[in-house]
Amino acid sequence: MKRLFKNMTAIQLSLYAVLLLSFIGSMYFINFNYGFYDEPIAKITEATSEETRELSDIYGNEDVLFTQQLRGEIQNGEYRGELIELANEYSLSGANDHEYRVGQDLFVFIDGPAVDGAALSGTIDDVKRDKYVVALTWIFIFVLLVIGKKQGFYSIVSLALNAVILSYALDIYISTENASLLLIASVSILLFTVTSLLLVNGFNEKTYAAIVSTMVGVFVALLLAFFAIWASGGNGLNYEEMQFLSRPYEVVFMAGLFIGSLGAVMDVAITMSASIFTLYEKDPDISIEAMKTSGIEIGKDIMGTMTNILFFVYISGSIPMLLLYLSNGAGWPFSFSINLSLEIARALAGGLGIVLTIPIGIYTSIFFIKRKRAAQ
Amino acid sequence: MNVLILLAIMLCMAMVMIGGKKGAISFLSLFINFLILLFTVYMMSNPDNDPILWAIIACVAISCVNLFFINGVNNTTVAAFLSTVITMIVLLFFILITTDLTMINGFGEEEIDELSMFSLYIGISFVELAAVVIIISTIGAITDIAISITSPMREVHFHNPGISRRELVRAGFAIGRDLLGTSTNTLFFAFFGSYLGLLIWFKDLSYSLGQIVNSKVFTAEMITILCAGIGIALVIPIASWITAYLLTRKSGSVK
8 A cells, every 4th residue: 555655656756747847848948949930030129109090980980090119139030130120000909900019929021131230121920829828738737737636637638639639530631532521520529439438437337328328419419400400491500600611611510510519418428327327336226217317307407507508608709700790880680690690500409419418318328227237 | 490490499399308397497598698698799899898897797697597597596506606706707817818918819810801891990809808708608617617516515514514614625626626527528629619610721721830829710719728627627626615615604603
């Protein structure tokens, strides 16, 4: 026992050490990685806002426009160390512009070599955001580890693993001609479900039952969504917001729906199977009816909050666009159908998946328990 | 027939068939939350109203619906409500700092081409809106975890009335940790699903890693996912402490 404890701490210690080292290493790298970029990067050393102009448009929107003079030092490439002068225009609202500050790194286009002794001139392309993304990722990792300990660690691993699977699946989709996105999404969904549930719950019958009910639940939800779209002839769905895609966006939407509801369906499936198996373990002679009744009771408690979770994730992303439409004189029905139809359809179809997984989860778990009883 | 109405009818039927009265209440809460959200957007469309303030009002109203309307007013829901509001405000400040630093405000490149006919200078702060979007997308998950921690904690306290505050907090942490994996998964996949179009777009453009990591759209997605995860983790200690405090304080006054 003592030995085990000692071993554990050794493993933990080395884990912490690796974590700390990679934290320091990556933070150092991300702050001094200018050489890895081909595009010139300028560090802002001086920023002065000069003139201001008040704006108003035909819809009565009022805004203020500022002109900003920036001086910076080029950090990489052939002009490294040289000064650059940049002009920037930003508005108070900032829908497509930014107010830059001293110390920030910007990607710039340089007009050409400087004329004897003067500073370079150029235009701003974009902000260098990598260091913030990395820093926030570390905050996320530390918060999850400190609060969640082992479970936090598994959440991080499962997120990373699922992101890799998704990225790989999309690579296959992009590189294969005439690839069916729905088929690829189905295979990835199986992988997502198996890896996530095994990571969270380990190898046991609870997990197997949850995997089966997740798959059935997601596919039933997808079938119903297909049915609803078919029965209504797709009336009411506006794909305008996906127009930037050079791919059949109906399919992309369906695949997104599929993947998006998966997490919630998994959550319901594991909750159902875990609670029904607990009932069975506490009383191996429990009747099927009793398990069904308790299962439905638990299901009732979770269906409201679970559907709400999906609903907010989907809808909230549309708020800025909705506001832009409304401020540009578009009426509510129009703004609503352009910006919210896909999100609401997703939330409703995902909700269907959640609710239907409750009975599916109950019957699957009971099936597994029956098999176990028969084997004994 | 409109797809949305058809889907809504199907969902309502499923919820009532499986959940009975509670199912009907759950469906109604979804509808009420939608109205709250629309009202919030309406208030935000007036540049004189502060988006952050209205986001806080919306979140308070939404957690009232999710907790009090679905589960009734009692010790457990009050504790969950307090934990939700405190977590939300802490998280909101964190998100505001992040969105300000990373400059993910406004629209991404894939959207901006379509918006050429719009006036973008509408006087509403898009830096604040970026934070509003993140906080509202996580509010459902935060209330869910809060109630899932406070109600078993009350059971623990009920079955062991003599339990110390410290023990109770520890129990809360243990309950919360068990929820962490599945709840983060729920959110991650929901985000993956809604970003699928963008991810395909990125892959189609064959951006380099450097371009992806620095782009506004990708950063915004990453920050949303990471902040949501941080929010879910943060509610665990906050809910455990508040519930333990409320439960032990009450038992103290009874004695």
